[in-house]
Amino acid sequence: MTKDVIALTPKMPDLPTLLAGLYAGGPDLGVNTTADGAVVQLCGPDGRPLVSVEAPILVHVPGETTRLLDHAVEDGPVWWTEARASTAVAEAGRLAGSFAGRLATVLGGTVWPPEAATTDVVPLTTDVSAIPAPATGAPAVDVLTDSTAVVIQDRPLVAMTSWLSDALRTAATADRALQIVTPPSARLTLPTRTALRGVPNRWVVQDPEHGYYDGLSGAVLHWKDGSFIPVHDEQGATRVAEAFTPTPDTGDRQLILTLRTRQPAEENLALGHALEAAFQHLTGAPPAGWSTAEPVNLPWSTRQLTDLARARAPRPTWLVAVGHSDRPALATVRVLRTPAGIEEDITLAIGYGGDETPALDIIADLAAELDTQHGLVTQLTSLRAARRDLTVPSRLEPPPIPVAFTLGHDETERIGPARAEHPPQGPTPARLGPTARPALHYSLGDGTDARAWTTFQHLIQHLRQA
Structure with a gap:
């Protein structure tokens, strides 16, 4: 699973500022690049990616941060710098927050989610050598099997970001399904819904009381042979999750x-x-x-x-x-x-x-x-x-x-x-x-x-x- 932290700044993060952010883990961590230099990774001593940072995007369109994050910023263009932290390592989430907090402090911006922001040095104390290495080098993919690329998202609104777009394209090229796992409180943007509309791509909702189900059809799911697939009853019919209840008609x-x-x-x-x-x-x-x-x-x-x-x-x-x-x-x-x-x-x-x-x-x-x-x-x-x-x-x-x-x-x-x-x-x-x-x-x-x-x-x- 990964945790996303975003720095929103009025100025472009230049190289010295990015380096100051990447120093959030102290001098013992390394830096790597992937995706032809478009992604910078903060790595453990063994080279394991802890935090992946995408190249900053200049958002000219007013209202986009509010639409996607419910996080308003001052009028005018804003630089969007997104970091994804692996939750396989306990310190990685705080490293991402410190990276984003340092950018916002130097450049006068804000951090989403606000509670993630910090400028503390976060030393790596976890023995990463004892944690199984990730099966994929793609920053957006958390689990990779022969048939499926699984992305686990904890954002309130799952947008079709460049991370997800790249994961979808890579999965399709390799004849794999893309399956996004979220908590039941998450929602999708319409572009993300469109991308997941066709089987075997799925929106997988992890409900603490009802297990896994498809967020678009309500079909109860389970993990089998490296993919989330529907559970069938004795007659072969697909079961519908109890949590998949009708939305109330608000008039919208x-x-x-x-x-x-x-x-x-x-x-x-x-x-x-x-x-x-x-x-x-x-x-x-x-x-x-x-x-x-x-x-x-x-x-x-x-x-x-x-x-x-x-x-x-x-x-x-x-x-x-x-x-x-x-x-x-x-x-x-x-x-x-x-x-x-x-x-x-x-x-x-x-x-x-x-x-x-x-x-x-x-x-x-x-x-x-x-x-x-x-x-x-x-x-x-x-x-x-x-x-x-x-x-x-x-x-x-x-x-x-x-x-x-x-x-x-x-x-x-x-x-x-x-x-x-x-x-x-x-x-x-x-x-x-x-x-x-x-x-x-x-x-x-x-x-x-x-x-x-x-x-x-x-x-x-x-x-x-x-």
């Missing part, structure tokens, strides 16, 4: 758009404009920032986003975008090169409180703009009863209910207008955009009647038969 809602765009792979193509249009329609402003991990640290820029995707092509690019703090809005985007062109798969979630009305009335206008200007293929709009802050608890949440589905004009032509406009079980679509090549917009309800799923399934089956 999430409006979720899942859309795909496709445009020709031209030299002057700029990416991110479809997402920008969706943010503008639904929040009144473009995204505040974007990044390839959380915290979202870069100011919004379609040019920089495009440059990154070009540099990575033909490999796909995955990124996160966040809105301004007055309206919770978070999106994930996957940019993919296909034979048909450049595709952007976008999932955008907007949070609303019980006294706020989701912006359902402008979905059709947004779909029309996406179709005429940004190559819309499909757009599914859904509404769900879930937290306004867009975080995910380890409780049973109701699924989203479809509100509308839109076919872009190219997809309508591919299916055939006569078929697409006349589904036998409804609904009759509205035409959007130019009369000659319209997009088709199917209204499915207001997000309160679960029978909309049946209507949507019949519609999709009809369209796929083409």
Whole structure:
């Protein structure tokens, strides 16, 4: 298990400051680097990593520290320096706190969690030679087996940090599952939930009274053959944990758009404009920032986003975008090169409180703009009863209910207008955009009647038969 400590400073930690922080364990500890120099490790006499420190990140986006840590800092950019301490060694957690505390003292910042901050020298008294060596050199991975990489997190909110993103990528490359273990009080950000949505990746909740269960499905889990897998009863059915109870309906809602765009792979193509249009329609402003991990640290820029995707092509690019703090809005985007062109798969979630009305009335206008200007293929709009802050608890949440589905004009032509406009079980679509090549917009309800799923399934089956 590891413990995370973060230094938040107005100035970049320079080399002398980092060295002062790394001296938290006194002169007997060594220093190593890994990940091509991006990670510095404070090591015991035998070279065992005690604390791993990631390269500082300059967070330009206001509100990110509050969103992820519930730890507000003064307005303006802040340097985020994250340290992970191995709890296999008793002193490692205090070493991480002393490292972060020294940075904050010298540079005038703060530490999260606040109680971890110290500037004391923490001598190593544990005989590390008596502790089994870690099976992995990856800083984010606590347990590594032939089938699974396990990450144990004690943070209240588990974000898709660069640590986790690297662990997920490494696990996928090695054909391993990524399984994150947390206490029941932890929540996930939407990017982390998206990453863990597909089996065998899992969110494993360790409940002191009920054992292990899947935080997204509630399935009771146990450790077998190097992985957390479901427990089945005598009939072969998956058991559901007693702790996986429904979340109370507070009136909060999430409006979720899942859309795909496709445009020709031209030299002057700029990416991110479809997402920008969706943010503008639904929040009144473009995204505040974007990044390839959380915290979202870069100011919004379609040019920089495009440059990154070009540099990575033909490999796909995955990124996160966040809105301004007055309206919770978070999106994930996957940019993919296909034979048909450049595709952007976008999932955008907007949070609303019980006294706020989701912006359902402008979905059709947004779909029309996406179709005429940004190559819309499909757009599914859904509404769900879930937290306004867009975080995910380890409780049973109701699924989203479809509100509308839109076919872009190219997809309508591919299916055939006569078929697409006349589904036998409804609904009759509205035409959007130019009369000659319209997009088709199917209204499915207001997000309160679960029978909309049946209507949507019949519609999709009809369209796929083409």
